[in-house]
Amino acid sequence: MSSLISLTCLKCRQELPKTTRLLRCPQCQGLLDPQYDLERVRSVLTWETVARRPRSIWRWRELLPIEDERCVISLGEGGTPLVPSVRVGPAFGLRHLYILNDGMNPTGSLKDRSMAVVASKAVELGYRVITCDSSGNKAASLSAYAARAGLTSLMFCPSTTPPQKLLQIVAYGGRLVIIDTDRDGVARLYAELMQRRSAEWYDSGVSNPFRYEGKKTYAYEIAEALGACAPDWILHPAAGSMSVVKTWKGFGELERLGLVHTKPRLGAVQPENCAPIVAAYRKGARTVSPVEYLPTMAGGLSMPNPGDLGDLTLQAIRESDGAAVAVTEDEIVWGMRALWEEGIFSEPTGAVTIPALRGLMEQGIIQRGDTVVCIVTGTGFKDLHSLEQEVCVPRPVPAKLSALDEATQALLA
């Protein structure tokens, strides 16, 4: 059972009751952060307890914010494999590189960690309609969990969303509004709309305090897979990026529970075409300002104005002695191909950490002896258009043995 005790504003530290329906602090509009009774958790949660539970984020249920277990909506999210690198690691002289393949989640992306939590919370709070804005993956995930929960889901996506993601959203029965603008335009319109609708519809967008808690499971799962240890580095593809913030929070909890004794350094990776967090990090700023941006093939990272999510990410990077890194479009393609050669089918967004790792090693920030985890956030199926630009499917040959012989000779030459 959850050990949730309250929510705390991350800006002014005001405490709110755990039953609040507010998404942000009523005083300062800061993001709210669920708090747990870690003393109680300590008495029940050991590595042995966890190992006996079925594989999903819910093996960490004491540290997730759903109090009524009957409300948990699960498709087996999380618990994705930490795959040892056999190409990239050796090529970089890095002995301990692992790829966390989050494309193996139920809907094909990391979003399932968050959307499982937020759909469960919507059920617990008694909502009937759940909404979000999204570049595609979040909406596909919410659509699936809402279907399972029997909730009506309403999603807002830009017209630049890859068609594969749109098909998936509609297949699950999600009600989809495609808006003739880019990701940032959708975010602004969605915020306006929700000012009027947030009483009726459960807003699973960027302000929801519960959904991000699902991302703490990165910390728990990586530590478990590495034998109750933190790696030296974890690199995340970064839009907002609450993955960084919540991985840091998760390791903090593990440390306080006595389950790990060190914490990792965290890297946030953005495409150069849209890198507000990296810009702020380079300037030594405490807050992230909106940036001019260009289209990027890493569509999931196209967030030029992350607002206070970006500020929190910056803070987590600094506290962990980590880094923020930008990569070019060419580097993203190279990273994607490198992952394919490992047997990992990544979409462009998921592949940005690979060139970032190369850069950090060249600068001597990551060392050859370090244990590093790169998170791949979505399957290649999510964006086949990018794939079509990069690979070439051959033409059919006639159904004759001689044609097969000729074709195979050419392929093996």
Next chain:
Amino acid sequence: MSSLISLTCLKCRQELPKTTRLLRCPQCQGLLDPQYDLERVRSVLTWETVARRPRSIWRWRELLPIEDERCVISLGEGGTPLVPSVRVGPAFGLRHLYILNDGMNPTGSLKDRSMAVVASKAVELGYRVITCDSSGNKAASLSAYAARAGLTSLMFCPSTTPPQKLLQIVAYGGRLVIIDTDRDGVARLYAELMQRRSAEWYDSGVSNPFRYEGKKTYAYEIAEALGACAPDWILHPAAGSMSVVKTWKGFGELERLGLVHTKPRLGAVQPENCAPIVAAYRKGARTVSPVEYLPTMAGGLSMPNPGDLGDLTLQAIRESDGAAVAVTEDEIVWGMRALWEEGIFSEPTGAVTIPALRGLMEQGIIQRGDTVVCIVTGTGFKDLHSLEQEVCVPRPVPAKLSALDEATQALLA
């Protein structure tokens, strides 16, 4: 470590040394079946041992045929979640229906269970080139594992293969020959080609005795997830279908190891448009004859002449007191939609067990109190064309709040 001791011909029972490179019995051309020293396995393998190992088919390594652990090629295959049904089960009055979502494997289909084993065996035997014929999923899987293993992979697919599967094969670096014929035509040409090439290239096609061993993990994993128990029924989408044969073998092993005390009844489900096993089952035949066939949206099941694989399936169905069931194209669509409503994104091939379950319940063969597992064999991303026929993505609306209001009102009406 593997407890492999030999291979036995499933037809004439001749025993071959475990180091043989033969794919079939030299005397009678029967399929070979790996045998294990179960007495030795019994002394090391308990449910507790297994629970402590990382999640993948390799937690059952004593019962898999790879002897040198350094040769194991893994992407974290298997260990996919057994998801309790929240829509189909209750609608049928069935209290214990589980969906095994094998679309959550590394390349998006059940084939990873087999291809991980066969790629590992190719490495162990020292081959440099590995081949198969395929309707798409097997080739995509082999392409990924070969990439990881550093092997050259050579795949033969029909021109009817969905483009998503072809893109995936090429992304991993697989050498692909698309043949201007259907799945059956590819199988015949491939068999001819391999008569000349099997010394140089490792044939991972239908005759390979090692690959199917990966499918035994269905038995192990289902029994583990159900608390060391067999369900009453397991329903498999069926082409050949060695999934049925090897699930039966797996439960036999678990029973002899004292790890389960009952075995399930097994159902093989085929599309009516191509149902040779069902035809033989209905006639009470001991062997499966080739059938006339029509195109089916369950492309992975388009195997009109399964040969002795079909005979073995028929035998496993009978021994388990199971059933063979055919479903129409309309029923497949209905099954796919039913799975989507559960939040499970299945391709058409993976969805055939749902209408089959309905039929078996209507006939009273499956009862309301039974525990039933339906295996979903591949993700919906594998065949987006079928998806496009079934769902409708809306047109974009202008980027104005009034347009959003109008669109949401229409969607929620």
